[in-house]
Amino acid sequence: MLRLERRPRPSTLMAWCSPLLAVLLTALCGTVLFLAVGKDPIASLRVFFFEPIRDLQAWAEIGVKVAPLLTIAVGLSICFRANVFNIGAEGQLVIGAITAGALVLYLDDGSNGGFGLITLALLAGVAGGMVWAGITALLRDRFNANEILVSLMLVYVAELLLSYLVHGALIDPDGFGFPQSRLFSDGWLLPSVLSGTRLHIGIILALVAAVAGWLYLTRSFSGFKLQVGGIAPMAARYAGFSSRRSLWISLLVSGGLAGLAGAAEVMGPIGQLTPSISPGYGFAAIIVAFVGRLHPLGVIFSSFIMALFYIGGELSQSRLGMPSAITGIFQGILLFALLACDVLIHNRLRWSR
């Protein structure tokens, strides 16, 4: 019989291989799923793993998806390392989109815009996300309220708030009553990185965030204290590291980055405020963070994989006649596969009689 046996020390090799193994396992499950519903599995795998990277245009679309996923996942990696479970990034993203979008709509006169004002709007998004995550931090800090449930409830509140605003205060007066704001003028849209594609400067911001997050965790004393607090709370307390400080830092950083992602989405590919801004980026980023080993550079790899799933899901609608909801299934399977593979970091498989 196959038995699990505890390793004397955790395997570094498996810690590296487990995410790759998980992706393979997910692809395998996907193949079985496609076979089960009577689709050609080879064609299906092509849609998910080859078509999204077939030419420059396709790569640019991947980048459009990587930008928000990576930005959010960097923040969540820091957060989860501090053992603070902020799972409401989706809500912080929406609030960031609202604050940035509202600022643009207020200041936009059709001819202004440009670098300074775009930066201001992006910062408004960051501030919005920080405030929204700050509510969770405050309630956790002052009243000991569970951050998982509070941050999650605030997602629903944020989405309803967005719906309220685009039906009312921020609606396009010339939009025939459609629940959406007017289009932002060109001067307020994020500059393109690759001409002729939708790839915007958000991808650069995301990569900068990843490097900054890595430097923070590995090169700063604050980042060190935060991680000690997550791994060994008692040791952190003995050393006099403040757990309240870590709580606030991790929630504000992750909230701010989610807000930035929201701002970049409305000022980038969307170009206006609509009732649905994100196809679940905030939740997918949780998986991205775990698959990237909670490492700000590792999440670059995993956000790419997640972007493949998103594009593959969109393509499978036209190519395979499969609904794009299939993406959600793959996201769940990927996290399951990772958690199962991670068992092999601390254990090994042995045959025994």
Next chain:
Amino acid sequence: MDALAPLLASTIIAGTPLMLAALGLLVNERSGVINLGSEGMMLMGAITGFATTVALGSFSFGFLAGALVGMLMAAFFAWLTIWLGANQVATGLALSLFGVGASAYLGLPYAGESLLPPKFGIPFLQDLPIIGQAFFRHHPLVYGSIALCVAIAWFLGRTRSGLIVRAVGESPSSAHSLGYNVRRIRLMAVLFGGMCCGLAGAFMSLVYTPLWVEGMVAGRGWIALALTTFATWRPFRVMAGAYLFGGITILTYHMQAMGVPIASQLLSMLPYIATIVVLVLISRNAMWIRLNMPASLGKYFNPNN
């Protein structure tokens, strides 16, 4: 007075899925395992219950399918967390994310379809003025959930098996050294939790709405999780909390219907904000939570070392 009866009746119906799910999660957590997959299990219970009822034309089979799917998902969760030692929070999240995606996929052919559930009523009592309509014309599962609450209170507080479940949740190593199979007991509790969540989901799509809409559980799985904390892990307090939240939900609908000049979106925020407020009020006293919370909640126990 005439408006009161339908108000009470709909409050009870709205509270029932919350109560069913929260009671299951309560037993689940009393054994020391926290399953954040409740939202996913409820959604999967809702769609499989609905699809089965449409296919077979039988509501009983629908409920059965919902409960089974919840148990199946819980079994997978139990294998990962109780045997393989995977992180309970992360695994539960995965279960919820998977449930949201899979139910959206499975539900596509049923979007917008609705069912006509049969009418029920308790003879004689249902003809009483006001209280007949308010309390005695409900689906059997409404009364079943109340009976379940009493049964769980009795089981946990008055029986030997209930004591063992609580012991496993408080100190698995002590229970283990007394010769109890901690893993098997936790598996049972997690399966029960999954069954209740699946049943609660099926109740939503078969009785409460009764139709299928993507994401129709709308956070009730999470609210049910909050309810167990709110109730400090006591069954009767879960019942009170569930009806309270049912009441809040119904109140927002009625305010909309009566034309209260507040936007529907702002009214719909009420249950979520209420959940946060309630969590804050109850968690404020950290000592009280610590005294009532199962001591090993969320911690992995390996009997082999």
